[in-house]
Amino acid sequence: MPHDIVQVGLQHHKSGDEVGAAACYTAAIVGSDSAPTAWQNLSVMAARDGYLTVAAVMMRKALQTTSNRLSALSNLGNILWRIGEFAEAEAVLLEAQDLGPSEWIVQHNLGLLNLAQGRFDLAIEHMKRAMGTAPREMFSKICNDMGCATLAAGDLGLGFKLTEPEWNMPNTPVWLMGFPEWTGKEDLKGARILVHHNQGAGDTLQFCRFLPKLRALGPKRVIVAVPYSLKRIVQESFNWLDVVDINEALPKADLHVGMGTLPVRLGITRDDVKGDRYLRAGVVASKSKSIGIVWSANQKNRTGKERSIPLEAMLQLALVPGAKLYSLQVGDAVADIERLGADLLVKDLSPRIRDFYDLACLMQGMDLVVSADTAPLHLAAGLGFPCLGLMSYVGADWRWGARGTETSYWYSPKLKLVWQQNPNEPWTSVVSRAMELIEL
Amino acid sequence: MAQVKLYTNGLGGQINTQSSGTVFVSAAGTITVNAADVPDMLRLGCTFVMTQVRRQYVPTPAAASATGIVSNVTTANGALTIAAQPGVGRQLAIVTAPGSPGITAGTLTMVYVANDGTTTTDVFSLIGATTTTPVTTKGVLTLTSATVAGLVGGTSPTIEVGTNAVLALPIDKGDSSLALLKETLDGSDVGTNVGTLAAYGLYTPHTAPNGTHTYMVDYAALAETDN
Numbered sequence: 001m002p003h004d005i006v007q008v009g010l011q012h013h014k015s016g017d018e019v020g021a022a023a024c025y026t027a028a029i030v031g032s033d034s035a036p037t038a039w040q041n042l043s044v045m046a047a048r049d050g051y052l053t054v055a056a057v058m059m060r061k062a063l064q065t066t067s068n069r070l071s072a073l074s075n076l077g078n079i080l081w082r083i084g085e086f087a088e089a090e091a092v093l094l095e096a097q098d099l100g101p102s103e104w105i106v107q108h109n110l111g112l113l114n115l116a117q118g119r120f121d122l123a124i125e126h127m128k129r130a131m132g133t134a135p136r137e138m139f140s141k142i143c144n145d146m147g148c149a150t151l152a153a154g155d156l157g158l159g160f161k162l163t164e165p166e167w168n169m170p171n172t173p174v175w176l177m178g179f180p181e182w183t184g185k186e187d188l189k190g191a192r193i194l195v196h197h198n199q200g201a202g203d204t205l206q207f208c209r210f211l212p213k214l215r216a217l218g219p220k221r222v223i224v225a226v227p228y229s230l231k232r233i234v235q236e237s238f239n240w241l242d243v244v245d246i247n248e249a250l251p252k253a254d255l256h257v258g259m260g261t262l263p264v265r266l267g268i269t270r271d272d273v274k275g276d277r278y279l280r281a282g283v284v285a286s287k288s289k290s291i292g293i294v295w296s297a298n299q300k301n302r303t304g305k306e307r308s309i310p311l312e313a314m315l316q317l318a319l320v321p322g323a324k325l326y327s328l329q330v331g332d333a334v335a336d337i338e339r340l341g342a343d344l345l346v347k348d349l350s351p352r353i354r355d356f357y358d359l360a361c362l363m364q365g366m367d368l369v370v371s372a373d374t375a376p377l378h379l380a381a382g383l384g385f386p387c388l389g390l391m392s393y394v395g396a397d398w399r400w401g402a403r404g405t406e407t408s409y410w411y412s413p414k415l416k417l418v419w420q421q422n423p424n425e426p427w428t429s430v431v432s433r434a435m436e437l438i439e440l
Numbered sequence: 441m442a443q444v445k446l447y448t449n450g451l452g453g454q455i456n457t458q459s460s461g462t463v464f465v466s467a468a469g470t471i472t473v474n475a476a477d478v479p480d481m482l483r484l485g486c487t488f489v490m491t492q493v494r495r496q497y498v499p500t501p502a503a504a505s506a507t508g509i510v511s512n513v514t515t516a517n518g519a520l521t522i523a524a525q526p527g528v529g530r531q532l533a534i535v536t537a538p539g540s541p542g543i544t545a546g547t548l549t550m551v552y553v554a555n556d557g558t559t560t561t562d563v564f565s566l567i568g569a570t571t572t573t574p575v576t577t578k579g580v581l582t583l584t585s586a587t588v589a590g591l592v593g594g595t596s597p598t599i600e601v602g603t604n605a606v607l608a609l610p611i612d613k614g615d616s617s618l619a620l621l622k623e624t625l626d627g628s629d630v631g632t633n634v635g636t637l638a639a640y641g642l643y644t645p646h647t648a649p650n651g652t653h654t655y656m657v658d659y660a661a662l663a664e665t666d667n
Contacts, residue, residue, distance in 0.1 A: 004542070004570045011572050016636075132459060132476030136442040137639050139475055140617050140662070146479065161482040168491055170619050170660035175493055183487075185449075264487075 006037045013041065021045075036066035044075060050305060052083045070099040074106045081113045082306075084394055084423025089113050104134035108142055115145065116394050118403035120153035140165040152398040154409075156273065159398075160264035167260040172196045172246060174225065174256045182255040184265035189218040191254040197226040197246055198258035200301070201356070202375035204230055205382055206399065206410065207259050209278040211238055213266050225250055226259075232357035233379070237280045275412045277384030281360030284352075289322040289440040290366040293346065296333030297374035306395025307373040311336040311346075313427035317370060318345045320438050326366065328359060328376055367440050373397060381411035388434050390427070393420035442475040443614065446486040457481070493621065493660045496609050501528050501649040506535055510586060510601035515543075515566065515594060520586040520601070529555040529579040529608030531642055532601055534564060535571065539595030542569025546591035548599070555579035555608035555641050556615070566591065566599075578640040579608015605648040607655070611641040615661035624656040 009024030022045060028038035043058035059076040066072050077093035080086075093113060096106045111126035127146035134142055147162030174196045180186075182193055195211070197204045204226055215222055225246040226234055235243040244250060257265055266272075295314045297307040311333075318325050325346040327337060334350045337343055353359050356379055363369050363380050369387040371377040373396060380387040391400055400408060400417060407413050418434040420427075441459075448455075448465050455463050458480065460473040470489065473481055502508070509532055510520045526532065534548060546566040554560040555578055564574045566588070586601060611618070620637035623630045625647055635645040637659055645655055 004568050007568055008570060008572060011574060014575070016638075128476060128479060131442075131478065132474065133441060134475065136614060137616055139442045139444065143475075143478065150479075158479065158483055161487065162479065164488050165617055165662055168662075169617060170491055170493060170621060175660065176621055176658055181491070 005031070006035060009038065009041065018045065034065040036062040036064075036068075036072070040066065040072055040075065043079070047075075047079050047082070052079055055079050056083065070096050070103060070106065073099070074103070074109050077113065078109045081116050082394065086113065086117055086423060102129075102133055104130040104132075104138070104142075108134065108138075108145070111142075111145060111149070115149045115152070118152070118396075120149045120402070123149040124153070148398040152401055154270055154401065156263070157267070157269040160268060164261065164264050167199060168258055169198070172198050172225070172258070174246075174250060177250065177252065177256070179253055180255060182257040182265060184267065186255060188214075188255070190220050192221040192223065192252075193219045194223045194225060194250065194253035194256040195259055195262060196224075196256060197230065199260035200298070200375065201227070201230060202378045204259050205233075205279070205356070205375060205378040207262055208234055208237070209382070210262050210266055210268060210272075211241065213268075213272070214262065215240065221253075223251055223253055224259075229355040232355055233279060233281060233360055236282075236357060237278065270409075273410055275409060277382070277412060279360065279379065279382035279384075281357055281364060281383060283364040284361045286326070286362070286365035287324055288367070289320075290324045290326055290368075291317055291320070291438075291440075292326045292328040292349075292363055292366045292369045292371075293317060294328050294369070294371040294374060294376045295336070296329060296331065297372050299332075303392070303395035303397070306392045307397075308333075309372045309390055309427045309431075311340060311342065313431050314370070315340070315342055315345055316428065316431050317435065317438075320435055320440065323438075323440060326362070328353070328362060328369065328371075330359075368438060370434065373400065377415075381408070381415040384412050384414055386414045387416075388437060389415060389417045390430055390434060391417050391419040393423045393425070443472050444475050444478050445470050445472045445489045445614070446478070446481055447489060449485050449487060451485065455481075455484075488662070491617065491660050491662045493658060494610075496657050496659070498528055498607055498655040498657070500652055500654055501530070501607060502603070503650045504533075504602070504604045504648065506533070506602040507600045508602040509583060510599070512598055512600040515546075515588060515591060515597035515599040517546075517588050517591050520588065520599070522583055522586065525582055526580055526603055529581050529610065529641075530603045531578075531606035531608060532576045532580050532583065533573050533604045534575070535573050535600045535602070536564075536566055536568075536597070537571040537599075538566065538568055538593070538597045540569050541595055542593060543567055543591065543597055544593035546588060546594075548586060548588050550576065550586045550601075551584040552576065552578075552580045553582040553584065555581055556611050556613045558613050559584070566594075566597075575604065575606075579606075579642060581608075605644060607643045607645065607649065609637070609641040609643050609657060609659060611661055615641070617660075617662040619660045620657065621660055622658040626654055 005024050005028045009021045012020035025038035025042045028035040039058050039062035043055045047055035056079045063072045073092050073096035077089045080089035093110050107126045107130035111123045114123035131142050144163050144166035147159045151159030223242045225244050293314050295309045295311050297304040327346050327348045330350050369380040377389045452465050457477040459476040463471045543566045548564045550562045623634045633646045637643050
């Protein structure tokens with residue numbers, strides 16, 4: 001019976017009915033001491049939903065009885081590194097590799113483990129091995145992960161090329177407007193080109209620096225379509241652009257290109273990236289010794305949870321002599337202030353923030369911004385404003401390079417990075433080290 | 441091993457690769473290499489073939505029918521009689537009821553022309569003691585054969601093959617990164633109530649086919665390999 005119910009669960013799983021699948025797997029583990037497939041699939045579901053500790057125990061349960069140790073070990077390794085247990089993750093994945101040296105999934109997971117530890121060359125090597133044997137439907141994903149490792153290692157030319165299949169998804173209405181995509185080969189002289197936001201806000205804030213390079217190719221008109229929240233900051237920073245709301249009626253053009261695809265189409269390499277200020281905004285005066293703080297990244301993002309910092313840890317910044325804390329956080333995380341009863345320590349400015357331009361103006365009236373690895377950090381750094389980025393060891397994005405790097409070639413030295421020194425270093429400790437760098 | 445199509449951007453003639461051996465540049469300026477060679481080729485100046493946007497019109501597909509392709513029959517070794525073809529590209533669903541005690545050995549092999557133009561073979565295990573409904577990996581344009589073999593056990597087992605609510609959009613062999621852009625139902629844009637588009641062009645409309653609905657679908661695909 002347990003075998004049958006697992007098979008039915010797999011049918012549900014395959015057809016996309018995860019609730020039905022989970023019910024079958026749960027019935028299987030209740031009905032038997034040995035249901036490794038059910039434990040394994042429940043573990044994968046739990047891990048995907050962020051219950052990593054539970055997922056690890058479930059996968060260990062599967063390992064106790066499974067005949068397919070390679071698959072269970074590979075999955076367990078993948079869970080363990082995500083909770084920062086790098087040494088054990090590596091041991092588990094190397095055991096899986098011994099069982100199947102050419103298994104793409106083991107090589108991919110070893111690549112992800114090394115990427116998470118900032119061992120980019122090793123990550124690239126494992127990804128390359130994975131790419132050689134992976135099924136076709138996994139190609140873009142592995143190619144993208146290898147691209148992120150390559151970008152993190154500083155090879156922007158190849159890295160942007162490798163990420164192109166994933167970053168060029170036709171996820172905006174521009175693709176249905178009937179004019180072709182700019183592949184980088186078509187002559188732009190006299191043409192109208194529409195650049196559309198197709199990644200996260202941080203990506204657009206980071207990559208809009210390349211718009212002048214696009215303009216230098218001679219188009220008659222450059223139109224940039226971005227969400228409302230980015231419209232004013234982009235327009236103010238590049239006053240020669242036509243900036244439109246991507247959610248409203250869009251103008252016709254001759255060619256289009258995604259903002260995330262712009263670097264590869266322009267052939268950007270490391271030499272093209274200067275740390276100069278490229279964003280512009282006004283200023284809202286603030287009291288002296290004011291520090292703006294942002295603690296939460298987008299929780300819907302794959303690494304949003306890892307990159308976010310508990311507000312509890314950030315509140316230590318109030319101990320900097322004379323400092324006044326201002327919250328520049330927006331979204332659900334703003335409620336953390338009330339939840340902690342911290343409104344006497346940090347003033348919530350979210351009611352004054354309609355968009356990134358408002359945020360930029362507020363930032364420029366302060367003395368310092370301290371932020372998690374999220375879009376406002378790119379905004380502050382792009383403005384050339386003094387800021388401290390608090391970096392997660394596990395979840396740090398490719399653009400910040402090797403763990404421990406104190407500055408970023410993408411931005412001016414006014415941006416300083418403070419890293420978790422190991423995956424399990426408490427954020428209170430990271431904030432304490434950041435405080436040593438603060439001179440108001 | 442996955443095969444990947446790249447523009448060579450001016451590289452011509454023959455190219456020696458580590459994993460794919462010697463490859464020749466096509467008249468269209470493309471090469472197809474093993475995935476493992478992609479990083480090296482990109483470093484040499486090659487680029488991916490771009491995403492293409494496609495539009496497919498699917499007029500009045502029939503409602504799902506559990507027995508529309510192979511009628512309900514007693515499961516026995518040998519070829520099943522194909523009563524009808526799906527008409528438009530569709531995923532097929534097999535209902536196998538083993539009875540109790542269940543089937544302890546046996547397979548159903550289905551050979552079909554798929555929506556990516558390839559002849560595809562799916563092998564389904566019939567082992568089990570409960571009714572299951574496995575589905576074809578890809579969309580089926582034409583079912584060539586359905587054959588039961590090695591059957592052991594079962595108690596008056598039965599089998600039938602029919603359609604479900606999943607349609608199959610035309611793709612090229614090797615297309616990936618599929619994305620549903622827009623869905624029109626009976627001439628009206630459904631807005632955000634779009635269905636889903638999965639691997640192999642398997643498209644589940646938000647409103648299921650019933651024999652009268654007409655669908656027009658805009659979708660995108662990255663042509664990663666040559667046909």
